[in-house]
Amino acid sequence: MRFKHLKFMGVGSMLLLMSLGCSKESTVGDALEPINGKAVLKANKTNTYYGPQISLGNGHVRSWIRIAKDGTPEELGVEMSAKSLTGLPSGPGHTSLVLPLHKKAMENTPFDHVFFNWNPEGHEPPGAFDVPHFDVHFVMVSVAEREAIPSWSPETDLLFNTYPPPGYIPDGYVTPPGAGTAEPLMGKHWLPLSIFSAPGVIDPNYVFQNILLYGSYNGKVLFLEPMDTLEFLNSMASFSSDFPLPDKYEHSSYYPTSYNIFADSKHDRHYISLSNFEHRDAD
Numbered sequence: 644m645r646f647k648h649l650k651f652m653g654v655g656s657m658l659l660l661m662s663l664g665c666s667k668e669s670t671v672g673d674a675l676e677p678i679n680g681k682a683v684l685k686a687n688k689t690n691t692y693y694g695p696q697i698s699l700g701n702g703h704v705r706s707w708i709r710i711a712k713d714g715t716p717e718e719l720g721v722e723m724s725a726k727s728l729t730g731l732p733s734g735p736g737h738t739s740l741v742l743p744l745h746k747k748a749m750e751n752t753p754f755d756h757v758f759f760n761w762n763p764e765g766h767e768p769p770g771a772f773d774v775p776h777f778d779v780h781f782v783m784v785s786v787a788e789r790e791a792i793p794s795w796s797p798e799t800d801l802l803f804n805t806y807p808p809p810g811y812i813p814d815g816y817v818t819p820p821g822a823g824t825a826e827p828l829m830g831k832h833w834l835p836l837s838i839f840s841a842p843g844v845i846d847p848n849y850v851f852q853n854i855l856l857y858g859s860y861n862g863k864v865l866f867l868e869p870m871d872t873l874e875f876l877n878s879m880a881s882f883s884s885d886f887p888l889p890d891k892y893e894h895s896s897y898y899p900t901s902y903n904i905f906a907d908s909k910h911d912r913h914y915i916s917l918s919n920f921e922h923r924d925a926d
Contacts (some may be wrong), residue, residue, distance in 0.1 A: 692745035702726030708748040720916025753896040771845045775873040780866040795825035813887035830860035881905040891926040
């Protein structure tokens with residue numbers, strides 16, 4: 644995500660890589676899970692299913708989902724090898740990857756794929772997100788539909804600024820009119836109101852490490868987007884938090900209610916995940 648013309652009111656080079664096919668499912672007896680801010684082993688006889696490995700830096704990244712014995716999803720995320728945090732592209736612009744989801748993830752959650760961005764110089768607004776970080780879009784439409792999203796222009800303004808009906812974006816999230824936070828291949832981004840000290844003014848005390856955004860386009864909710872700094876991932880620290888939820892949903896499915904970051908130093912892996920899924924009926 645790259646912000647521009649950021650003027651809030653109340654309510655580029657790109658590398659695109661895609662790989663088809665997913666790895667075989669892996670049945671495990673122990674699953675790594677963040678509990679009380681720490682990654683621990685939970686013996687729950689879950690099945691973990693992986694998407695294909697995609698090259699990033701000197702390592703790789705891939706999607707995964709953990710599903711309970713009764714078939715309900717428990718956690719959906721991105722796994723990054725430790726080497727993926729080294730040898731990353733530098734300079735202006737951002738690197739983008741499409742991370743396919745295993746069919747089990749597509750069948751049991753509303754998500755279709757992950758659109759993953761590395762931003763070596765961050766992006767606007769200054770003083771907030773202008774540090775090296777990753778944007779991890781968990782997307783609820785097909786790759787083709789997302790890739791059809793154009794750049795903002797006066798001609799496409801209505802598509803970006805036709806917002807979902809009331810109730811489909813949680814209270815406490817805002818997006819600007821016009822071009823602000825409108826991105827091609829992504830959509831319109833919604834930020835937590837809590838990071839502002841006044842409309843359009845980032846709180847000077849706000850320190851970006853981890854944050855979760857919503858996205859929309861042409862009246863539909865498109866994605867959930869954790870944003871996480873390279874510095875935080877390198878620290879091997881853990882983070883887990885519930886996030887605001889909408890009152891209404893477009894599709895009947897299992898939706899996440901928490902967002903996590905944790906590391907497995909033994910296997911040199913980093914994880915960004917959505918968890919604590921709950922079933923919601925379409926409105």
